[in-house]
Amino acid sequence: MMLTRAQQLELFYWMSLTRIFDENMVALWKEGRGLGGAFSQRGHEAINVGAGYALAADDVVAPMHRDLGTYLLRGMSARRIFGNLWGRANGVSGGRDANLHGMGDLNLNIIGFISHLPHSLPVALGVAMNFTYRGEARAVLAFTGDGSSSAGLFHETLNLAAVCQAPLVILVENNQYAYSTPLSQQMKLPEIAARAAGYGIPGVRVDGNDVEAVYAVVAEALARARRGDGPTLIEAVTMRMLGHAIHDGFEYVPRELLAEWEQRDPVRLYREKLLAAGAVDSVELDEIVHRCEVEIADAIEFAENSPLPDPATIEVGVYAP
Ligand SMILES: Cc1ncc(C[n+]2csc(CCOP(=O)(O)OP(=O)(O)O)c2C)c(N)n1
Ligand SMILES: [Mg+2]
Known part of the structure; x- marks a missing residue:
């Protein structure tokens, strides 16, 4: 399955946007400016973008x-997602869940993520x-984790x-770990x-670090x-x-293992692949990265300046108030 140059640049754009969003989220939470939990997807860009x-x-x-x-390329804007993380009224969950959870939007054909795994x-x-x-000739793609794949509902x-x-x-x-449990300790x-x-x-x-390989496999399975x-x-x-989330220093992960995987960083690998193919130069890729930085800076400012939900709406969306 050959991708066009325009499609390849789109993949690079979505991976860069995801990485830059993630890096900003982590930095802001480390400064104590976050609200809910923050789960970094660092290292997962080729999967969530390629599959999405x-x-x-x-x-x-x-x-x-x-x-x-996946949320971003499905059309959920960085503004809405940062709004959600900061519990704002215009966040995806209207300030109900200051997390990457609870971000369902059936208009975008996204089922909201519930914390319980793999429910x-x-x-x-x-x-x-x-x-x-x-x-209807439509398909559903559902993500889950290695740890979640040992729970009964998966089977x-x-x-x-x-x-x-x-x-x-x-x-x-x-991704080799379920919280602090390595794969070898939770399945044979x-x-x-x-x-x-x-x-x-x-x-x-x-x-899972090769965005085009993930895309090809998922496209075939969906077809x-x-x-x-x-x-x-x-x-x-x-x-x-x-770490599992921002509070986790992941001391239990051998640093040599991380260093090995760092060599295979999915965003850098894709950049190198595109440059090696000669169809694009670094100036063009740098422009894409810059566009992503501007978009994320705007999303953060927008979310920061957005209102918290009106307390009078507290029962909106509650099934049995
Ligand atoms: C039923 C249930 N038990 C425990 C948890 C707490 N918990 C949240 S994420 C997680 C680890 C999940 O590991 P994995 O499925 O490998 O996904 P990853 O976080 O590595 O992407 C656990 C134990 C939960 N959310 N749901
Ligand atoms: Mg895992």
Whole structure:
């Protein structure tokens, strides 16, 4: 699947925007200026952008806490997301959840992320089965983590999705850790994609630091789902480059391991790949990065100057006030 030069520059733009958003978020939280929890997606850019880029406009996605790039490229603006992080009235959740959680917007075909893991998977499956019942050629992409892939609901979802031939793609972001637990201490299999065999569906392993590889694998799985050929399990292998959340100093991660993965930083790798191919020069890429810096600075200023929710609206959206 060959991408055009324009598409490649788009991928670079979304990865850069995600990285710069993330770096600013981390820096602001370290200054004590954040409100809720801050989960860095650093290292996940090739996954959340590559996979998100493969979605068709009317596909539905269920991202999780390291999928900032997917929200952004789905059309959720950096202003709205920073507004959410700072609990503002014009944030995605209207100031209800100062986090990367609770950012659902069905107008953008995004299922809101609920903290409990992996509870968005059966929700995503329900949406996928709905497409089948209606005879619509649409697919659902649901993200989950390596740790989450050992929870019961992951297995129940895969089993039912397989039996129902649901148009569902489950992408496990294997970032080697679930909080402080390394992969080897929470599952015996070295490869998460191998779990697909237990359910009779394809399992694919992909380099999660190669944005074009992730895009190709997810695009193929989504096309398969839309054709009515059923679900796919994808394992995208990467590394969580910071702590579980901002409060976590991740002393339990060997520094040599991080240094190894730093050599394979997905944003830098893509930049180098584009430059090596000769179709683009560094000036053009630097301009894109600069555009992203301006966009994020604007989003931060916008969120900072936005109002907190009106206390009179406290019951809005509450199911049983
Ligand atoms: C049911 C449940 N138990 C515990 C938690 C607390 N928790 C939040 S994230 C997390 C680790 C998840 O690890 P993984 O699935 O590998 O995703 P990652 O954070 O590494 O991207 C835990 C234990 C939770 N959110 N839900
Ligand atoms: Mg993990």
